[in-house]
Amino acid sequence: MTTTDSGVVTDVKATSDIPVYSTGAGAGVILDHLQLGFDGKIAANVTLDIEPGEVVVFLGPSGCGKSTILRALAGLLAPMGGAATVNGQAITGNDAHCAMVFQEDALFPWRTALKNVQFPLALRGVRGRESKRVATEYLEQVGLGGYLDHLPSHLSGGMRQRVQLARTLACEPKVMLMDEPFGALDAQTRLDMQQLLISVWEQTKMTILFVTHDVDEALLLADRVVLLTHRPATVADVITIDRPRDPQAPFDDAYQHRRQSILEFLGHSPVGAH
Numbered sequence: 001m002t003t004t005d006s007g008v009v010t011d012v013k014a015t016s017d018i019p020v021y022s023t024g025a026g027a028g029v030i031l032d033h034l035q036l037g038f039d040g041k042i043a044a045n046v047t048l049d050i051e052p053g054e055v056v057v058f059l060g061p062s063g064c065g066k067s068t069i070l071r072a073l074a075g076l077l078a079p080m081g082g083a084a085t086v087n088g089q090a091i092t093g094n095d096a097h098c099a100m101v102f103q104e105d106a107l108f109p110w111r112t113a114l115k116n117v118q119f120p121l122a123l124r125g126v127r128g129r130e131s132k133r134v135a136t137e138y139l140e141q142v143g144l145g146g147y148l149d150h151l152p153s154h155l156s157g158g159m160r161q162r163v164q165l166a167r168t169l170a171c172e173p174k175v176m177l178m179d180e181p182f183g184a185l186d187a188q189t190r191l192d193m194q195q196l197l198i199s200v201w202e203q204t205k206m207t208i209l210f211v212t213h214d215v216d217e218a219l220l221l222a223d224r225v226v227l228l229t230h231r232p233a234t235v236a237d238v239i240t241i242d243r244p245r246d247p248q249a250p251f252d253d254a255y256q257h258r259r260q261s262i263l264e265f266l267g268h269s270p271v272g273a274h
């Protein structure tokens, strides 16, 4: 661990051995001509069938509507048309199945790491000693067992994202919505967080919908990469990526070819129909 003069902890050892986490399988998500927009203008019109436990990564030009899709699934935005269902049920806004991780950490600054993670537990009726035990376990899962009493301001950006991940896991979601969660992190911390997310996914098999601008991140994490058109976002292409991942894959011609064609798509994306 490294601590600066101001008391901010700047690094932490990555966890390699994550304890079993028992959420169970993720939920299936169906987007059926889901139309989203603002002020009467359509920002997205998406049809997609996502399997339980699948990791789907959305890539598309800036402003095309990626975050809007996740916000709708979190129940923060009502559809203008079409439908979105999670485990066959329409999204109501009070849907406990979906939980969101933002790029900017949304922690309560006045609460310690432990108390941040205890917050969703209290909403689920878990209190007292049990709440402390469970929250500690989630923080241990993300490698922060030694930082329970730290305030967010005394943790690095990567560590705050770990707390946010632990707090999201404490919601026991069946679908985790991740909006460029690692976009603000330095390169090494980002790699650590990607590996942590892969470990969490292997343990939980929850469904993950992930937005990024980083093609390599998409190719590392996704079962399927969904390429979206310019606003309004529509599905332009879906690329399936096999598991298990070969660590040598980024050095393959096939990987490089795929990566290049995605980059070209992002640079020359067609304008979607209005």
Ligand SMILES: Nc1ncnc2c1ncn2[C@@H]1O[C@H](COP(=O)(O)OP(=O)(O)OP(=O)(O)O)[C@@H](O)[C@H]1O
Pocket: 038, 039, 043, 060, 061, 062, 063, 064, 065, 066, 067, 068, 069, 231
């Ligand atoms: N609250 C809002 N009111 C009006 N327009 C909005 C609102 N939120 C987003 N938009 C518009 O909707 C479109 C899609 O925005 P969104 O944030 O979903 O794009 P994005 O693909 O996630 O962008 P980026 O890659 O830059 O993060 C943009 O044109 C944006 O300006």
